[in-house]
Amino acid sequence: MSVHSESDGSVPSVSPAELHELVAGGESLTVLDVRDRDEFEAWHVDGPAVTARQVPHVKFIQAEVTGDAADLVGDVPEPIVVVCGEGEASAHAAGLLTDAGLDARNLAGGMDAWADLLVGREISDVPGTVIQYDRPSSGCLSYLVVSGDEAAVVDPLRAFADRYIADATERGADITYAIDTHVHADHVSGIRAVAEASDAEPVLPELARERGLAFDARPLADRETLDLGGERLRAVHTPGHTSEMTAVEYDGLLFTGDGLFLESVARPDLEDGDEGAPDAARRLYRSLQETVLPFPDSVRVAPAHYSEAADRAEDGTYTASIGELAARLDALDMREDEFVEYVLADMPPRPNNYERIIETNLGRESLDDAEAFEIELGPNNCAATR
Template sequence: MTDRSDHADRPGDEQPSIAPDALADRLRSGDAMTVLDVRDRDEFDRWHLEGDAVEAVQIPHVRFIQAQATGGVDDLVADLSEPIVAVCGRGEASAHAVGLLREAGIEARNLAGGMDAWADLYAVRELEVDAPARVFQYDRPSSGCLAYSIVSGNEAAVIDPLRAFADRYVADAADFGADLTYAIDTHVHADHVSGVRDLASRAEADAVLPDGARSRGLAFDAVTLGDGDELTVGETTLTAVATPGHTTESLSIRLDSVLFTGDTLFLEGVGRPDLEGGSEEAPTAARRLYESLRDRVLEQSPETVVAPGHYSTAADPGADGTYADRLGTLRDRLAALSMAEDEFVAHATTDLPPRPSNHERIVATNLGLEDVDPETAFELELGPNNCAVAD
C-alpha cells in the first residue's frame, strides 16, 4: 500500500507524520499499530482511535516533558509495540512526543493535524450497484457515519447528510453535473448533527424527514414521508419503507435494488432500540424493530444491496473500501436475523454500550428545537456513534 505520508520525511519537515486518509487506509487494512494518545485522560476516554489491530494507549504529554528532562523516554514507552502513531488534539504535542521517541530509536509517526484533522476526514466512493442512478457513499472514519448521494440525470438527493460537510455535498453534486433537490434523513439522529436544514438552505433543496418526526416535535419546514411515499430524482424514484424500531419514525429508502437502511440494519448488527424512549421503552421498541426486519426488510430480494447509515470497527469493508453487502449475505451472517422474537428482544436490549455523547441535545438540534453554532455542533458529535447492537 502506498504511504501518502512519505513526503513528511523530507529534510525541513519537523517530524515524520501520517496523513488522516493514509491512516484510515491502514486501519481498514488491519495493519497492526500502537496509537499513542498524549491528550488528557478525559479526552481519551471520551473519544479515541480504535481498530481491530490497534492498541490504543494514553500517556499524557506532560509525562513526555518530564521524561525529556530525565532522559527516560524509552522507559516511558518500553511496553509499547512498534510502529507507533502518536495523536493529540491538533498534532502539536504529539509531534513533540514523536521527536523524543525517534531520538530514542523508536519507530513513530505523528498524525498530521491531530484528532481535529481525523474528524474532518470525509471520503467518497461510488457503490457498484445495479440501479438506474449513480450512488456515492460518504464515509467519516472518525465516527463511522455513512451518507449517500444519489445522482440521476441532472438531479441529486443526499441521504443522512452531516451538517459539518454540507458544502461538500453541494460541490460534489455540481461536479456530478447535478443540482441537489432533496436532503433526506431516515430518522431523527441521536449521534450526529443532521445536514438537512443546511442543505435545504444552501442548495434550495427540500428537507425530507419521516412523518413521525412531527410527533417528536419537528420545528422546521420539511417534506415528510410515510410508508410507500415516493420522491422523483431525475429519472429514478426513491420509495419510503417504514421500518420503526430504532426510533418510532425510522424509514428505510429503496432505490430499485438498493435499500438505504439508516440505523435499522448494519453490516455487523441491528439498530439499538433505547435511544428514543430509554431502557423502559426498549423492549417495546425492540419488538417493533423485529417486525420491521422480518416483514419489511427481509422480504426484499436476497440480492438487495443493504447500504447502512453507520459502521463500526467490527464491519469489514469491501475490496473497494465501501460498506455495503447483499441482504442474503447478511441474513446468513447475522444471528439476530434468524432469532425468534423473544430471543431477539433480549439480544437487542441487553449489555448495550453507552448512549452517544450529548444525544439529547443532538436530537433537539435535529428537530429544530435548539440552534447550535458550527463549533458547538462539532463538539457535540465527537466520538463513536454507538447506534448499533453488535451481533
C-alpha cells in the same frame, strides 16, 4: 505509508487520510494517544490491527529531562502514530520517540483533523452514481445519489454540507432532496444546511412531526416515492430504532439508516429510554422480519453507521446483501422474545450529548458550527451490541 515532515523538518507526520488507509487496510501499528485518560476512554482511534495506547503528554515532558521516552511506550508495534487534540503535544512526543530511534509519526492536526475527515467511495453496479461517505472518526455513513442532472443526499452530516453539494455539481447535478431516514441522535443532521446552500428540499419521515419537529420539511410517508432524474426513491417505514425510522429503497440498494447494520441491529432506547426500549425492540423485530428480510436476497443494505467489526464489500464500501446479512447475523434468525432479550442485554453507552443532538435535529435548539462539531465528537454507539 507516505510520510511528511513538520514545517521545521524534524518530526515526521501522517495525514488523517493516510492514517485511515492504514487502519482500514489492517496494517499493524500503534496509535499512541497523549491526551488525558478520560478523553482517550471517551473516544480514540482504533481498528482491528491497531494497538491503542494512552500515555499523557506530561510524562513526555518529564522524559525530555530524563531521556527515557522510549520506556514510556514499551514493546508496542511500530510504526507509532502519536495523536492529541490538535497535533501540537503529539508532535513533541513523536519527536522525542523519533530521537530515541523509534519509528514514530505525528497525526497532523490531531483528533480535530481526524474528525474532519470524510472519505467518499462509489458503490458499484447501481444506476447513475451513488457515493458512500465514510467519517472514520465516528463510523457515520452518508450518501449522495446522482441520477441524470438530479441528486439526493441521504443522512448527510452538517459538518460536510458543502462537500455533498460540490460533489453533485462536479457530476453535473443539482441536489433536489436532502433526506434523513430518522431523527439522528449521534450527529448533527445536514439536511437543513444542504437545503440552505442549494435548492434542495429537506425531507424527513412524516412521523418526525409527532416527535416535535420544529422546522419545515417535506413529510415522507411509508411507500411514498420521490422522482429523481428518471429513477425513484421509495420510503419504507421500519420503526424500532425510532418510531419514525424509514429506510429508502433505490434500485437494488436499501439505505437502512440505523435500522440494520452490517454487524448488528439497532438499539431501541434512544427515543423513549429504558422504559420504552422493550416495546421498541419488538417493533424493530417486526420491521426486520416483515419488511426488510422479505426484500430479494440480492438487495444491498447501505447503513448509516459501521463499527470496526464490519467488513467492506469488494468495491470498498460498507454494504452487504440481504442474503449475506440473513446468513451472518444471528439476531435475524431469532424468535421475537429471544431477539428482544438480545438487543437489550449488551447495549453500549448512549452517544455523547445525544439529547442535545436530538433537540438540534428537531429544530428546537440552535447551535453554531463550532458547537455542532464539538458535541458530536466520539463514537456513534447506535447499534444494539458492542
